[in-house]
Amino acid sequence: MQKRKATIIGGKGFIGRHLAVKLRTTGWDCRLPGREEIFKGQEDMGNVFYCAGLTADYILRPYDTVEAHVSLLSRILRADRYESLVYLSSTRLYDSQPGIVGTEEIPLSLNPTIPRHLYDLSKALGESLCSATGNGRARVARLSCVYNDHTDDEGFLPGLLRRIIEDRPSFLEIDSSPAFARDYIHLQDVLDALIMIADRGQGFIYNVASGENIRNETLFAALATASGCKIIPLLHENPPPPARISIQKIQDEFGWSPVSVLNKITSIIEENLQC
Numbered sequence: 001m002q003k004r005k006a007t008i009i010g011g012k013g014f015i016g017r018h019l020a021v022k023l024r025t026t027g028w029d030c031r032l033p034g035r036e037e038i039f040k041g042q043e044d045m046g047n048v049f050y051c052a053g054l055t056a057d058y059i060l061r062p063y064d065t066v067e068a069h070v071s072l073l074s075r076i077l078r079a080d081r082y083e084s085l086v087y088l089s090s091t092r093l094y095d096s097q098p099g100i101v102g103t104e105e106i107p108l109s110l111n112p113t114i115p116r117h118l119y120d121l122s123k124a125l126g127e128s129l130c131s132a133t134g135n136g137r138a139r140v141a142r143l144s145c146v147y148n149d150h151t152d153d154e155g156f157l158p159g160l161l162r163r164i165i166e167d168r169p170s171f172l173e174i175d176s177s178p179a180f181a182r183d184y185i186h187l188q189d190v191l192d193a194l195i196m197i198a199d200r201g202q203g204f205i206y207n208v209a210s211g212e213n214i215r216n217e218t219l220f221a222a223l224a225t226a227s228g229c230k231i232i233p234l235l236h237e238n239p240p241p242p243a244r245i246s247i248q249k250i251q252d253e254f255g256w257s258p259v260s261v262l263n264k265i266t267s268i269i270e271e272n273l274q275c
Contacts, residue, residue, distance in 0.1 A: 003029040005046025005083075006198075009038070009076065010068075014153065015088065015146065015190065016051035022191045035072065039079065047198045048076065048085040056154065058119045069122035070129065077133045085138040086198050087130050089123045091183065091209055093142065094243035096120075102243040104142070104205040131204060139201050144183035144209035144245055146190050147261075149268050157184060157219070161265065164227045165272045177235040178217035183209045183245050184261040196254045203253065209245040210258050222262045226269040 006023050010016040011032030023030045029046075050073060058065040073087065094102035096109040096117075108124060110117050130138035145157070150165045152158035156176070163172060185208060193208045220231035250256050 003027055005044070006030045007045040007048045007082070008032050009048065009050045009072070010052030013051055013053075015143075015187070016049070018148070018187055019049055019051065019191055019194060022195070026195075038072075038076065042081065045076075045082045048082045049194060049198065050076070050085060050087045053088065053123075054119075059115055062118055065118060066122050069119075069126045073126050074129055074133075077129060077138065080135075082137065084198050085130065085134060086194055086201075087126055087138060087140050088194075089127055089140050089142045089205075090119075091142045091144045091207060091243075091245050093120050093124060094245065097243055098240040100243045101246050102207065103246045104203070104207055104249055127205065139197050139203070140205040141194055141197055141208045142205060142245075143190060144185045144207075146185055146187055148187040150272065156182075157261075157265070160223060160231070161268060164223060164229050164269060168227075168273070169229055171230040171232055173232045173234055174220075175234050176216055177237045177239075178220065178233045179215060179238045181213040181215040181242055183211070183213050183242075185210050186259050186261070186264055189256075189258040193250060193254070193256055196256065201253070203249060206250045207245050207247050208250065209247055210261060211245055211247040212260075213242055213244055214261055218262070219265075222266060223269070226266045227273060
């Protein structure tokens with residue numbers, strides 16, 4: 001039987017490189033071209049997973065942000081050599097509307113005069129390009145805060161896990177507030193969702209999240225229970241509650257059920273502190 005073909009754009013990044021391993025171990029023929037190699041020849045790209053993007057340094061690199069989120073995408077869509085395309089976007093697009101239930105259909109509120117919205121606007125434009133030019137073959141996955149474990153290079157939660165597991169302190173002081181809240185989604189759940197969306201997705205936009213905002217105070221308590229390390233927040237801000245990301249659509253269509261972050265971090269700590 002012929003292998004299914006995948007092309008990962010941004011295959012050296014956090015999600016892209018793990019997705020490549022997942023696809024190859026499940027029998028896919030997986031290609032990870034560099035940007036200079038994408039348009040060489042006329043070979044069909046198969047199922048494209050568009051994982052290219054900037055996160056932490058997007059304000060310092062505005063032109064690179066637009067290139068990664070929009071310009072390169074537009075050239076791939078224009079070449080039209082793909083069977084399907086899944087564009088990785090972000091649930092950050094709901095951040096300007098605290099307290100709402102963030103469904104895929106809700107209108108977004110973005111302001112081009114706010115520097116932080118450069119990220120949001122460029123992702124929204126990438127989504128719009130997929131809608132306008134994808135001929136029904138392009139879909140969008142809006143991801144929340146993706147984590148794997150303490151070996152991740154970046155991220156608030158992986159950083160906490162790394163310090164607890166590697167240093168084994170009795171307490172940690174953290175530059176954050178107990179009232180801050182995020183929606184955390186585990187990497188393996190994300191990979192499963194991306195493949196399902198590419199394989200048999202019928203909709204256009206899918207929220208890929210846990211559907212639950214976890215406050216830092218709840219997260220810190222779970223970490224303390226699992227490790228014995230007391231976490232002391234140094235900030236005391238009390239921001240409005242963030243949007244709650246609805247995952248009803250992806251659950252109804254695929255029967256997808258993500259793991260609880262509190263259960264996952266407990267198992268990560270218990271497994272690693274036994275060593």
